[in-house]
Amino acid sequence: MSPKEIKIMQKILNLNDQIATDLQKELRKRGIVFINLMSSPGSGKTRLLERTAEQLNSRIFVIEGDIQTTLDSERLARAGIGVYQINTGPFGGDCHLEAGWIRTALSEINLAGIEFLFVENIGNLVCPAEFDLGAHINAVVLSVTEGEDKPLKYPLAFRTSQLCLISKLDLLPHLELDLELMKANIRKINPAIRIIELSSQTGQGLKEWLDFLAACRRG
Amino acid sequence: MHEGAIARSLLNIAHHHFLKAELQEVAKVTVIIGRLHHIVPEVLELHFDLLKKDLAGFEQAALEIEQKEVVIRCRNCHQTTLLKDVSFACPHCASLDTELIQGDELYLASIEGVEGA
Numbered sequence: 001m002s003p004k005e006i007k008i009m010q011k012i013l014n015l016n017d018q019i020a021t022d023l024q025k026e027l028r029k030r031g032i033v034f035i036n037l038m039s040s041p042g043s044g045k046t047r048l049l050e051r052t053a054e055q056l057n058s059r060i061f062v063i064e065g066d067i068q069t070t071l072d073s074e075r076l077a078r079a080g081i082g083v084y085q086i087n088t089g090p091f092g093g094d095c096h097l098e099a100g101w102i103r104t105a106l107s108e109i110n111l112a113g114i115e116f117l118f119v120e121n122i123g124n125l126v127c128p129a130e131f132d133l134g135a136h137i138n139a140v141v142l143s144v145t146e147g148e149d150k151p152l153k154y155p156l157a158f159r160t161s162q163l164c165l166i167s168k169l170d171l172l173p174h175l176e177l178d179l180e181l182m183k184a185n186i187r188k189i190n191p192a193i194r195i196i197e198l199s200s201q202t203g204q205g206l207k208e209w210l211d212f213l214a215a216c217r218r219g
Numbered sequence: 220m221h222e223g224a225i226a227r228s229l230l231n232i233a234h235h236h237f238l239k240a241e242l243q244e245v246a247k248v249t250v251i252i253g254r255l256h257h258i259v260p261e262v263l264e265l266h267f268d269l270l271k272k273d274l275a276g277f278e279q280a281a282l283e284i285e286q287k288e289v290v291i292r293c294r295n296c297h298q299t300t301l302l303k304d305v306s307f308a309c310p311h312c313a314s315l316d317t318e319l320i321q322g323d324e325l326y327l328a329s330i331e332g333v334e335g336a
Contacts, residue, residue, distance in 0.1 A: 005331045006240050012229045012250065012325050096221055126257045127221040155305045156257055188306040191315035 016131055019099035023106070023134035027117060033216045034117045036135035038157055040150070041123030043143040044167040046072045047200040048209075049118060053081045055210055059115040063105050065122045067093040072120065084109050088122065096127035099134055115217060125150065129157040137216060139163040144171055148182040151189050158189040165209065169199040222258060226266035229327050230274060237276055242332040245280040249329045253287040253322040260284045276332075289322030 011017060027034045037045045053060055053076075061082040064073040068089035076083045084105050088094040097119065111117065119135065121128040140161040142150060145168060151158045158164065164186050172179065183195055196212060198205025233248050248267075252258055264282050271277040289302040295314035302322070308315050 002334055003246070003331065004240070004242065004334050005329055006236055006242075007329050008232065008236055008327050009329075010232055010327050012225055012232065012327050014232070015228065094221075094224065096224075098224065130221050130256060130258075131224075152305050154257075156255060159255065159307075187315060188308050191307065191317070 013131065016099045019103055020132040020134035023099060023102055024136065027134070028136065030111065031217075032111060032114055032117050033137070033213065033219075034119075034133075034135045035137045035139055035213075035216075036119045036121060036128075036133050037139050037141060038121045038125070038128045038161065039123060039141035039143075040125045040146060043123070043141045043146065044200055045120050045123070045141050046075055048141065048165070048167065048198075049076060049081065049120065050079045051200045051203070051206060052118075052210070052213075053079055055206075056116060056213070058082070058113065061109065061111060061114045061117050063102060063109075063117070063119045065097045065101075065120060067095065067122060082109075082114070094127075095122055095124050096131050097121055097133060098131045102133050116213060125154040125157050129154075129160050132160075137162050139165055141165045141167050142182070142186070143168040144175060144177050144179070144182070148178055148185055151182075151185040155189045158186055158193065161190065161193060163212070164190075164193050164195045166195060166197045167200065169197050169204055170201045222262040223266045225258065225325070226263055226270055230267070230270055230277065232327050233330050234274060234277070236330055237332065240332075241335050242276065242330075243335040244276045244278075245330050245332040247281050247283055247331040248277075248327070249283040249285060249331070251285045251287060251324045251326040251328050253324040254289050255319070255322040256325055258325075260286070280330075285328065287321050287324050290320050291317040292320050293317050 062076050064083055064085045068087055070085050073083045073085040086101050138161040140157045196208050267282045271280050292299045293309035293314055294316040296312040298311045307317050309317050
């Protein structure tokens, strides 16, 4: 009966990270670009996907993450988008998706002809950023109504993303938002991040977003 | 509330090493967590304490959390800075070309226990 210390020094999320790495490789091999959309609730992720599908039609597939309800996946299905719903609830459900959820979803989805796989992560600017899903692009959506300070308050989501989509640009005339300050705050957290400003309502910036997606595919 | 998922993962890894080392029981589990992660120590501890009750050998285990401050190094002026707020701009020369050298850790460092007879 002697005390013993065992050194481990292992990443706590190593199992999730391993699954994520495998998913990323697998999808790259199949020529599919995998984009993980993260944001607070109500930033316009679903609307952006509807607008994206108007151009990319049957080439996109969406894995929809929500704690409960199938409202978003019903919306996307009505727009003719292939969609798979993950509900982590109904009560006390996880507030984020993990790579294992995506692996299970992919085992049940036919991705023939699909060029872009989107995950619409659970609306939450905190927890989803902790879990690598294996996406080629982590994109954080930030609507102009959320205020300039959010990147500073929720840094990890901006730090782990390669792209920030500033959404609902059409609302700017009605707000006191300092857009330049919002962008400066985003770059304080992640100087290398690409920022695209857009409005799903008016279509402003959508071409830049679609060009970005096309470049990822060539990439 | 992702602390539940973190607690589950760390206990899974700790349990694997507990079996491998043929320990009788675990007294302490030490984790290293960088401040860049949105993890509340008290909430992680709460989940750890709930889960350990059902894990043979871990019932008495204490969770020790070692927190790491966020530290950046500037590629422009080469100064190293411990960040007090979340701006990753270099406070010395205002350059945004900085690299994170500490604060992103999320590790199970060690377990401490009693060897079997």
